[in-house]
Structures are given as structure tokens and as C-alpha cells.
Amino acid sequence: MKQTIPGTPIFDGDAARKGFALNQMCFSFNSEENRAAFLRDEDAYCRRYGLTDAQIAAVKKRSVRDMIDAGGNVYYLAKLAGIFGLNVQDIGAQQTGMSVEAFKERLQQAGR
Amino acid sequence: MAQIVGGVGTTHVPAIGGAIARHLEREPYWKPFFDGFHEIHRWLNVARPDVVVVFYNDHGLNFFLDKMPTFAVGAADEYKNADEGWGIPVAQPYPGDSALSWHIINWLVESDFDITMCQQMLVDHAFTIPLSLLWPGRDTRPVRTVPICINTVQHPLPSPDRCFRLGQAVGRAIDNYASNDRVLVIGTGGLSHQLDGERAGFINKTFDLMCMDKLVDAPQELTKLSSLEIVEQAGSQGVELLNWIAMRGALTGRVSKRHQNYHIPISNTASAVLLLENDAAEPLRKAG
Numbered sequence: 001m002k003q004t005i006p007g008t009p010i011f012d013g014d015a016a017r018k019g020f021a022l023n024q025m026c027f028s029f030n031s032e033e034n035r036a037a038f039l040r041d042e043d044a045y046c047r048r049y050g051l052t053d054a055q056i057a058a059v060k061k062r063s064v065r066d067m068i069d070a071g072g073n074v075y076y077l078a079k080l081a082g083i084f085g086l087n088v089q090d091i092g093a094q095q096t097g098m099s100v101e102a103f104k105e106r107l108q109q110a111g112r
Numbered sequence: 113m114a115q116i117v118g119g120v121g122t123t124h125v126p127a128i129g130g131a132i133a134r135h136l137e138r139e140p141y142w143k144p145f146f147d148g149f150h151e152i153h154r155w156l157n158v159a160r161p162d163v164v165v166v167f168y169n170d171h172g173l174n175f176f177l178d179k180m181p182t183f184a185v186g187a188a189d190e191y192k193n194a195d196e197g198w199g200i201p202v203a204q205p206y207p208g209d210s211a212l213s214w215h216i217i218n219w220l221v222e223s224d225f226d227i228t229m230c231q232q233m234l235v236d237h238a239f240t241i242p243l244s245l246l247w248p249g250r251d252t253r254p255v256r257t258v259p260i261c262i263n264t265v266q267h268p269l270p271s272p273d274r275c276f277r278l279g280q281a282v283g284r285a286i287d288n289y290a291s292n293d294r295v296l297v298i299g300t301g302g303l304s305h306q307l308d309g310e311r312a313g314f315i316n317k318t319f320d321l322m323c324m325d326k327l328v329d330a331p332q333e334l335t336k337l338s339s340l341e342i343v344e345q346a347g348s349q350g351v352e353l354l355n356w357i358a359m360r361g362a363l364t365g366r367v368s369k370r371h372q373n374y375h376i377p378i379s380n381t382a383s384a385v386l387l388l389e390n391d392a393a394e395p396l397r398k399a400g
Binding site: 013035095108110 | 171172177178194195196197199265268309311313344347349375376382
């Protein structure tokens with residue numbers, strides 16, 4: 001039986017299989033040239049990597065939650081988020097439905 | 113025989129690379145973190161390691177999901193860093209030590225660790241940032257390096273017990289290496305943090321401080337946990353603690369704590385550094 005931890009995606013075989021195309025596209029963003037190609041024509045770039053409709057929709061929405069639901073792994077997604085100018089506080093705020101300021105304040109609180 | 117002088121566990125948050133590049137070490141946000149390394153620098157000046165063995169995890173620079181080794185050992189004379197996609201400066205290459213790498217590889221396989229051997233291996237921020245913290249300066253390369261990559265990305269992950277035993281085998285390999293090298297072992301990443309899901313931003317100070325205590329005198333207590341239990345307690349990316357556990361396993365002698373610093377937050381992470389001195393074990397013990 002699969003173990004679940006509330007609010008915590010486990011990037012296991014099922015997720016990795018589902019997310020392969022999306023993660024492979026994100027892996028390509030290690031290259032400046034590929035990041036530029038994505039920005040020039042996002043749809044064409046997603047198609048070239050064979051993303052599913054759900055993955056393309058999640059990318060269009062800039063929704064990290066939807067990308068994770070579609071099999072994305074956050075280490076790879078961070079490379080895509082970087083293209084949109086989003087850092088890990090931004091994507092943390094997005095996933096938790098908080099403002100970025102509130103998210104950062106909660107991190108500070110954890111140290112007190 | 114080579115001598116293991118100590119072990120360091122340290123956070124490897126990418127934002128640290130940005131802070132170093134922009135010289136922010138004395139800014140109020142960063143100072144409590146960077147100040148934690150002064151004592152380490154003093155100790156390194158005395159301990160004078162020649163080589164470092166670095167247990168770390170790759171975040172999608174060298175390894176993709178097409179081929180994901182559980183344990184991978186570098187066997188090159190040079191390791192390059194490269195663009196990771198989100199803008200921290202690319203580091204100059206690091207000198208390797210392929211003779212020591214192959215000695216460790218031979219020892220590990222003889223000890224039944226089915227590792228992956230890498231004569232080419234890009235090293236990412238989880239390798240470069242700890243070295244920049246220990247030896248500041250962009251082009252400072254005072255030590256040779258052996259990278260050992262542990263999969264903390266794609267589940268199933270190796271267990272804490274297996275990582276500890278891997279570290280022990282690496283330690284014995286070094287104890288039995290015919291050279292006068294002084295070796296430092298580093299474990300990078302953590303401590304508690306989580307980047308993904310509704311629990312993003314999760315930090316667990318109580319668990320982190322317990323782990324830092326246990327790593328000194330009772331590391332076996334951490335090896336009773338499963339990797340998923342660490343995910344639960346330390347967050348999905350806090351499981352990088354596995355690298356620290358492997359580092360501790362490699363300290364085969366009498367271990368004493370010389371320094372620790374713990375500060376929340378750096379980026380989304382509970383940042384930490386721990387320095388353990390190792391009074392070297394006797395060489396020529398049997399593997400197993």
C-alpha cells in the first residue's frame with residue numbers, strides 16, 4: 001500500500017512515469033538557448049517534448065500545483081519557474097494559497 | 113595510510129550562491145548564516161585536508177530521470193559545474209582525485225555496493241556551494257575532490273541505514289588507502305524544508321536539532337527511520353539529510369563535535385552546519 005503524507009507529493013514511479021515529458025522539457029532548460037526557444041514559442045516547444053494536454057494547460061496557467069498533479073517534479077519545475085521569474089517563495093505561496101509576504105513571514109515564524 | 117580528519121554537514125540552498133555572487137554575507141538576512149562558518153574556517157586552517165569526499169544529491173544537472181543511479185561515484189580528474197537554469201553563476205572546475213575515486217569504487221563494489229561509476233560528471237549547487245562556504249573565493253581550489261551522489265529525487269530512495277553503511281564503507285576505504293592524504297568528508301543539503309505541495313514551507317526545528325545531536329553520538333538512531341519517515345518529519349527535500357547520514361557513517365574513528373550553527377530561514381530552508389572532528393581509526397580493518 002502506498003504511504004501518504006498530507007500535503008506532500010511523493011515523486012514515485014507513478015509520478016515519474018506520468019511526468020516524464022514535462023520533466024524532460026524542464027531538464028532542457030539548463031540551456032540558455034532552450035530557455036530562449038521556449039520563450040519564443042511556448043506551444044511549439046511543449047509540443048516538441050510531447051507534453052500531455054493536462055501538462056500544457058498547467059504550463060499555460062503557470063500553476064505549479066497543476067504541474068505536480070501532472071507528474072512534475074519540483075526540482076525540474078524550478079527551472080521552468082525561473083523562466084517566469086518565480087523563486088521558491090513565489091511557488092510556495094502559489095501552492096499554499098498565501099501571499100508571498102505571508103509565506104515568507106511563516107518561514108520566519110518557524111525559527112522563533 | 114590516509115587519514116579522515118573530520119566531517120562537515122552543511123546546507124546547500126541555491127540562494128547562497130546568489131548571495132556570495134552579490135557579496136551579501138554581512139547583510140542582516142545573511143549574516144547569521146555566514147557567521148556560522150568562521151569557526152569552520154579556523155578549524156580547516158589547522159586540519160589542512162588535501163582531499164574532500166562530498167556526499168550530495170544532483171537536482172537535474174548531471175542526472176535526468178532517464179537514468180537515475182541510487183549511488184554514483186565520480187572518477188574524474190576534473191569536475192565541471194554548468195548552468196542550472198535559474199541564474200547562479202557557473203563555478204570554475206574542481207580538481208578530482210581519480211586514484212582515490214577508483215580505490216573507493218573498488219572497495220565499495222567488493223563490499224557489495226552496486227554503484228554507478230562516472231568518469232564524466234557535472235556537479236551542481238549541492239556540490240559547489242558547500243565548497244564555496246568552506247573555502248570562500250571564486251577560484252579557490254585548495255583541495256582535490258571525490259563527489260558521491262545519492263538519489264534523493266526519485267522514490268524509492270535508499271534507506272537511511274543503507275546510506276549510513278555506504279558512508280561506513282567509504283570510510284573504511286579511505287582508512288585503508290595507501291597515501292598520506294588528509295581527508296575531509298562532507299554531507300550536503302537540508303535540513304528541514306519542503307518546496308512542493310500544500311505543505312510547502314514546512315520546517316521542523318525540533319526534528320532538525322534532534323538529528324544534529326544524534327549525528328554526533330548516536331547516528332544509528334537515525335538509521336532506524338525510513339526515508340519516507342524522514343520526508344514526513346523533515347519535508348520532501350529535507351530528506352537530503354541522507355547525505356549527512358552517509359557523511360557520519362564515513363567517520364570511522366572517535367568523533368567529537370567542534371561546532372554547529374542552525375538558522376531559520378534561508379530561502380525556504382532551515383539552514384545548518386555541523387563540524388565533527390574524527391580521531392582516525394586504525395587502518396587495515398576488514399570490510400563488511
